[in-house]
Amino acid sequence: MLSQDEMLPLTVNPDNTQTGHIEIRQLGIVLLPHPRFRNGNSIKEAIRIMKPKQIFISILAVLFVFPLMGTFAQQAANSGSIEVIVTFDYPGAGNSTLPQKINERGDVVGVFVDSNGVTRAFVRFSDGSFSDPIVDPNDTVGFTEGRGINNSRTVCGDYATSDGNDHGFFLSGGTFTEYDVPGAVFTAVLGINNPADFAGTFIDGSGIQQAFVSVGGTLTLFSVPAAVATLAYDINDSKRLVVGYYIDSAGILHGYYRDANGTLHFPIDPSGSVGTVLFGLNDRNWVVGRYADSSGATHGLFFVPPNQFFTFDYPGSTFTSLNGINDQGLICGRYVDASGIAHGIIARVTGTPPTNAAGPEMKAFASPSRVTPLNSSPSAWGDAMPAR
Secondary structure (H helix, E strand, O other): OOHHOOOOEEEEEEEEEEEEEEEOOOOOEEEEHHHHHHOOOOHHHHHHHOOOHHHHHHHHHHHHHHHHHHOOOOOOOOOOOOEEEEEEEEOOOOEEEEEEEEOOOEEEEEEOOOOOOOOEEEEEEEOOEEEEEOOOOOOOOOOOEEEEOOOOOOOEEEEOOOOEEEEEEEEEEEEEEEOOOEEEEEEEEEEOOOOEEEEEEEEEEOEEEEEEEEEEOHHHHOEEEEEEEEEEEEEOOOOOOEEEEEEEEOOOOOEEEEOOOOOOOEOOOOOOOOEEEEEOOOOOOEEEEEEEEEOOOEEEEEEOOOOOOEEOOOOOOEEEEEEEEOOOOOOEEEEEEOOOEEEEEEEEEEEEOOOOOOOOOOEEOOOOOOOOOOOOOOOHOOOOOOOO
């Protein structure tokens, strides 16, 4: 695992490839390992101040080095980027680490799964330390998930009981408070904002899975029309957006967002997606998530409503998920290594990321399926429902 100082900045270009930050200086090519070192001239400025002989030597260096650099290429002027700051694992051999949300302090809430399949919640504090495993006192089957955290460090999530159903909880100051949507047999609280509004999903006696938001104590239930399941994952402080995903009648996952007027915008699918999940957002209305493609790879997703996307892939991994983002542009998520172990990442958005339009987003009651069905096996989609 790379340490923070060893992490290379990665840029997501409009063609969905990642690039490193590169400058041409008088001595040739310099790879810049962290934004604080990017204080030199731009490429054009550096070339302008070189002598003709130095320009010729540097061009030769570029022609020689670029074919050896793989995914690294020139960064466009004034482009934005996603830069990995650090990777981390919840302590313990064989643990898979699945970060879920990040607050303005830089605290991350998430889930770890040990080698025996036991699932526990955790908090990674901004100083890099970890909480003890978080276990709801009513968890009878070894399954407690941390799904959201606000600046007061109130954690929300869900736990399972022996009847196979999930129930929501809040944890604040060491005290658990159980939460179920009235009349529901299944409740998961998936996100909480700083005013303590929250969002999630529930199943009532009808067996239909719906989304909910609680704003100022008022509970609102909603579903994407014709969906077999709708899940709300996050609500920002401005209450302008709720994001999540739904499953259509063909079993395909699509992202959606709900605006301040209650209008549902869907499906939200980047080009090439066979399944899209939107997990988190901030008060700049920047949204993160992931999508799968037809080859079986899963890509991190950055989305700006109504229809601008770009993709981020952790180098060498075929599974990347971006799950939470704060107002400072810090992102938490994970990648999966070749052995199937998930590792947490914290990344940073810098500048204005380059995005690609994905065509007009569809309004309610006009949501045709435009992609092939997703492989529904747990191993193909992150080993959980609700997705994490």
